[in-house]
Amino acid sequence: MVPDASQLADAASPQPIGGARVSIDDLRAVCSGCSMRELCMPFGLDADDLAQIDTLVGSRQRHKGEALYDTGETFDALYAVRVGSLKTAVLAEDGREQVTGYHMIGDILGFDGMATDRHVSRAIALEDTDVCVMRFERLQLLAQRVPALQSNLRRLLSREISRDQSVMLLLGSMRAEARVAAFLLDLAERYRRRGYSSTQYVLRMTGEEIGSYLGLKLETVSRLFSKLQNEGIVRVQGRNVALLDPGALRQLCAARE
Amino acid sequence: MVPDASQLADAASPQPIGGARVSIDDLRAVCSGCSMRELCMPFGLDADDLAQIDTLVGSRQRHKGEALYDTGETFDALYAVRVGSLKTAVLAEDGREQVTGYHMIGDILGFDGMATDRHVSRAIALEDTDVCVMRFERLQLLAQRVPALQSNLRRLLSREISRDQSVMLLLGSMRAEARVAAFLLDLAERYRRRGYSSTQYVLRMTGEEIGSYLGLKLETVSRLFSKLQNEGIVRVQGRNVALLDPGALRQLCAARE
DNA sequence: CGACTAGTTGAGGCCAGTCAATGTTGGTGG
DNA sequence: CCACCAACATTGACTGGCCTCAACTAGTCG
Numbered sequence: 001m002v003p004d005a006s007q008l009a010d011a012a013s014p015q016p017i018g019g020a021r022v023s024i025d026d027l028r029a030v031c032s033g034c035s036m037r038e039l040c041m042p043f044g045l046d047a048d049d050l051a052q053i054d055t056l057v058g059s060r061q062r063h064k065g066e067a068l069y070d071t072g073e074t075f076d077a078l079y080a081v082r083v084g085s086l087k088t089a090v091l092a093e094d095g096r097e098q099v100t101g102y103h104m105i106g107d108i109l110g111f112d113g114m115a116t117d118r119h120v121s122r123a124i125a126l127e128d129t130d131v132c133v134m135r136f137e138r139l140q141l142l143a144q145r146v147p148a149l150q151s152n153l154r155r156l157l158s159r160e161i162s163r164d165q166s167v168m169l170l171l172g173s174m175r176a177e178a179r180v181a182a183f184l185l186d187l188a189e190r191y192r193r194r195g196y197s198s199t200q201y202v203l204r205m206t207g208e209e210i211g212s213y214l215g216l217k218l219e220t221v222s223r224l225f226s227k228l229q230n231e232g233i234v235r236v237q238g239r240n241v242a243l244l245d246p247g248a249l250r251q252l253c254a255a256r257e
Numbered sequence: 258m259v260p261d262a263s264q265l266a267d268a269a270s271p272q273p274i275g276g277a278r279v280s281i282d283d284l285r286a287v288c289s290g291c292s293m294r295e296l297c298m299p300f301g302l303d304a305d306d307l308a309q310i311d312t313l314v315g316s317r318q319r320h321k322g323e324a325l326y327d328t329g330e331t332f333d334a335l336y337a338v339r340v341g342s343l344k345t346a347v348l349a350e351d352g353r354e355q356v357t358g359y360h361m362i363g364d365i366l367g368f369d370g371m372a373t374d375r376h377v378s379r380a381i382a383l384e385d386t387d388v389c390v391m392r393f394e395r396l397q398l399l400a401q402r403v404p405a406l407q408s409n410l411r412r413l414l415s416r417e418i419s420r421d422q423s424v425m426l427l428l429g430s431m432r433a434e435a436r437v438a439a440f441l442l443d444l445a446e447r448y449r450r451r452g453y454s455s456t457q458y459v460l461r462m463t464g465e466e467i468g469s470y471l472g473l474k475l476e477t478v479s480r481l482f483s484k485l486q487n488e489g490i491v492r493v494q495g496r497n498v499a500l501l502d503p504g505a506l507r508q509l510c511a512a513r514e
Numbered sequence: 515c516g517a518c519t520a521g522t523t524g525a526g527g528c529c530a531g532t533c534a535a536t537g538t539t540g541g542t543g544g
Numbered sequence: 545c546c547a548c549c550a551a552c553a554t555t556g557a558c559t560g561g562c563c564t565c566a567a568c569t570a571g572t573c574g
Binding site: 175176216217219220223238 | 561562563564570571
C-alpha cells in the first residue's frame with residue numbers, strides 16, 4: 001500500500017498539479033487497470049482507447065475538509081473519485097452554502113465549470129480522498145480522435161442534468177420525511193451499483209450537510225432519522241446506517257405528494 | 258401564414274418529423290440568417306461553420322399546451338426556441354409534475370435525453386411556439402468536423418447544469434418571497450439579454466406552473482404578487498408584469514437567508 | 515481534562531399549505 | 545355582440561409542518 005518513491009521518475013507518469021501531495025497513487029491512475037472504469041467511462045471504449053486515456057490521467061489527493069476546487073477558480077480539469085467522497089455546493093451571496101451533490105467512488109465531477117471556464121460550485125472532501133485528474137484541454141483533444149470518448153463525455157454531462165432534475169423534484173415537491181427516505185434510497189442504489197451493500201453503509205455527510213442537500217434544517221433531519229428508527233425502518237448508529245425496511249422507505253417517498 | 262406546399266419539394270429542406278404541422282417556416286430554419294444565433298451558438302462559429310449547420314436544422318411547431326417531447330420518448334434531437342416559449346417538467350410517480358424550467362426565444366432544450374437516449378422530462382408549449390430541430394445524429398457527425406460546434410455543445414450542457422444548481426439553491430434555501438423575487442429578476446435578466454425590456458414583460462406560465470417551479474402553491478404565489486404590488490415593488494395586471502423597483506427585489510433575494 | 519464539534523430532544527412560533535368562497539379573464543357559440 | 549362557461553386568480557380563515565431557540569449529551573482531539 002505504501003509507495004516506492006523511485007517510481008516517481010517514470011517518464012510516462014503525468015505531472016502532479018499545483019501543490020497537491022504526491023504518492024505512488026499518482027503512478028497508478030491508469031484507467032486501463034482501474035476497476036472503476038465502467039463507472040467513469042461506461043460505453044464503447046476498447047483497450048486501445050483506454051491506453052490513450054491513460055496518458056492524460058493524473059491524480060490528486062485531498063484530506064477531509066479540503067477543497068478539490070472552489071467557486072470562481074479556473075476550470076481546467078474533470079475529476080473522477082477513486083477513493084473517498086466529496087460534496088459539491090454552491091454559495092449564496094451571504095456565504096451560506098447549499099449542498100448540491102454527494103459524490104462517491106467512480107463519480108465524475110467538475111462539469112459545472114465548462115460553461116464559463118470557472119467553477120460555479122465548490123467540491124470539498126468529506127474524508128481523505130483520491131481523485132483522478134483529467135486535464136480538460138487534453139481530454140478535449142483526445143475526444144476529437146476518439147468518438148466513443150466524446151460520446152461518453154456527453155452522456156456524463158447529460159446524466160448530471162437528469163440527476164439535478166430529480167433533486168429539483170425532491171426539493172420542490174416532497175415533504176421532509178419523503179426527502180430523507182429518497183436520500184437514503186438513492187445512496188443505497190448507488191452503493192449497490194458499485195458492488196457494495198445496499199442495506200448497510202456509512203454516511204459521510206454531517207446532519208447539517210444532509211439538511212442543506214435536502215433543503216431541511218439539521219434538527220429536522222435528526223428527528224426524522226429518530227422517527228424512522230423508532231418505526232423499525234432504519235437503524236442509525238452514529239454514521240452507520242442500516243436500511244431494515246427499504247419497502248417502507250419507498251412508500252414514504254411516494255406518500256402524500 | 259399558411260404554407261405554399263409546392264416548396265416542400267425543396268431537396269435542401271430537412272424532412273418534417275413525426276406528425277408535426279408543416280409551414281413555410283420549415284424552409285427558413287437557417288442559422289446563418291437567424292438573429293438569435295448568438296444565443297444558440299455563441300462562440301467561434303464562422304460563416305462557413307454556420308452554413309454547414311444550416312443543412313441539419315429543421316423546424317417544428319407546437320400549439321399552446323402541446324408537447325414538444327414527452328417523458329420516455331426517444332431522444333433524437335435538440336431544439337432551439339425561435340418563437341414562443343415552453344416549460345419543461347419532470348413527473349413524480351403519481352403523475353404530478355414538477356416544473357424544472359422555463360424556456361424562451363433562443364434557449365436550447367432537450368439535453369436531458371442525451372444520457373439514456375430517452376427524455377426524462379417533458380417540454381410543453383406555453384403558447385404557439387416554433388422551434389428549430391437539430392437532429393442529434395447529424396449534429397454529432399458535424400461536431401466531429403467542427404471543433405467550435407463541439408465546444409459550444411459542451412458549453413450549453415454545462416450552462417444547463419449551472420442553471421439547475423441555481424434552482425437547487427433557490428429551492429433549498431430561500432423563503433417564498435425571495436423565491437418569487439429571484440424568479441422575477443431571472444426573467445428580467447433573460448429578457449434583457451435578448452434585447453427586450455427588463456422591467457416589463459409578459460408571464461407565460463400560470464400561477465400554478467410558477468408555483469411548481471418555485472416549490473410553492475399557487476395561492477402563495479398569488480399572495481406574494483399581491484404583497485409586492487401593495488409595496489409598490491411590482492405591478493401585475495393579469496400576465497403583464499412591471500418591475501417598479503428592481504433594487505428592492507434584489508434585496509428580498511438576499512434577505513433572511 | 516477541557517474545548518470543541520456533532521447529534522438529540524423539547525417547547526413554541528411562524529411561514530406556507532389547505533380548504534373554501536368569490537372574482538376575473540378569455541375563449542366559444544348563439 | 546353578448547351570454548356563457550371554464551380556467552385562472554384572489555383573498556380569508558385556519559391548520560400544521562418545519563424552523564428557531566435552547567438545553568443537554570456523546571464523542572474527539574490536543
